[in-house]
Amino acid sequence: EIVAAIEQAMGDGPLRGKRVLVTSGPTHEPIDPVRYIANRSSGAQGTAIAKALVALGAEVVFVTGPADAPRPVGCEMVEVESAQEMLGAVQDALPVDAGVFAAAVADWRVKVASGSKIKKEKGKLPTLEFIENPDILATVSQMSEGRPGLVVGFAAETCDVIGNAQAKRLRKGCDWIVANDVRPETGIMGGTENAVHLISEGGVEDWPRMGKDEVARRLAVRIAEALARES
C-alpha cells in the first residue's frame, strides 16, 4: 500500500491529474442512541477500487460509512455514518472527473430517531415510521451542472440480476452499473469474490467470478480508458 502511494505520488499512471470520488461501506441509520439499521456491506469492494485508482495515479476522495475494511492508503478520507451525511460529503467533494458509488446506502431511514433509548414495555412493540433517504447516485447522475464525466453505480441483486441492474441504470441516469450477484446461494455477500456484470449504454459484459481486488483493477482500467477518450 505504501509502495502504491509512493508510485502514485511519483508516477505517471493513466489517471494522473484525474480526481475520482469513491463511496464505500454501509450506512448506519439511527433508531435511537443505541440501535441502528445496518447492512452487510464490508466496504471491501469500494476499498479495493480506491486502491486500484490510486495505483493508476488518480487523486481519490474516499467517502466511507462505518465499514470493517481497513481504510485505503493515499486517499483523501471522509468518514460518515448515515446516508444524509454521505450525500453531504459527496457534494463537498465535487467537482470530480469520475464518481464510483460503491457504498451500500440505506434506502430508508427511521423518520424520527428517538433521542433516548426506546424502553421495552410488556406487550408493547415499537412502531418505526420510515422515510426515503436521499438517492446519492441519482442526485449526482442527474446534476444539470458539474456532473462528473463518468458516474458508476453499483447494484447488489438477489434476482434477475441483469434486468434489475439495466433498469436501475436508466432510472438513476448513471453511465455504468456494476451489477453484483448476491443471491444468498452464491455466498458472495460478505465474501472475498464478486460475480459482476458491467452494464453500460453499449450493453452487458459478464466478468468471470474473481476476487474483489481483480474486479477493482479491471474497473480502474476501464475508468482510465473512458476518461482518456473523453479528454
Add this chain to the structure above:
Amino acid sequence: EIVAAIEQAMGDGPLRGKRVLVTSGPTHEPIDPVRYIANRSSGAQGTAIAKALVALGAEVVFVTGPADAPRPVGCEMVEVESAQEMLGAVQDALPVDAGVFAAAVADWRVKVASGSKIKKEKGKLPTLEFIENPDILATVSQMSEGRPGLVVGFAAETCDVIGNAQAKRLRKGCDWIVANDVRPETGIMGGTENAVHLISEGGVEDWPRMGKDEVARRLAVRIAEALARES
C-alpha cells in the same frame, strides 16, 4: 493473553473449578438478506469480563454476537448472530456456576424477515412488523431447575440510571445488575470506559468511572467472592 491462559491452566485462582457463562456483543436481527437491525455494543466489556474470569481460574463459556472486539483467549467460544440463536447457545452451555449477561440483545426482531432483498419502489415505504425477542436474562434468572447460583445482568440506561436498573433487577429476577450510564453526553457507549453502579439485593454501589478492563477485574473478584460464600 497467552500468559493469562497459561496461568489459568496451571494456576490456582479463586474461580478454579467454576464454570462461568459470559454473553457479549450485539445481536443482529435480519430484515432481509442484506439489511439488519444492530446496536452499538462493541463487545469490549463482555470480552474484558471473560478475560478477567479466566485470569481468576474460571472455565469460561463465551457466547458472542457479531462483535468488533477481538475474541478473548482461553474460553470456550460460541459465535451467534441473533437473539434467538444466543438463547439457544446459552441453554446449551448450562449448567454453570454463574452467568454474566453482558450482551446487548435486541429486544425486538422483525416478525417475518424477507427472503429476498426488499426493493426500493418510488413512493413506497417498507412496513416492518416487530415481535419481541426471547428475554435471555429473564429466562435464565427464572429457571425453576438448574438456575446458575449467580446471575448478573447489565443495563445500559440513558435516564434515571439507578431507578431503571433496580426495576430491571426485580423484573428479570437476576441477582445483580451492572448499570451503565450511557447518556449520550457521557460519551460512554462505544468508548473504553464505563460509569457503573452495581445493584444487588443489598443496595447500590457506585463505582468510579474507570476503564472496562478495571470494571471487569472488580466484577470478577466480586463473582469469586460470591461463589466462595455459596459453596
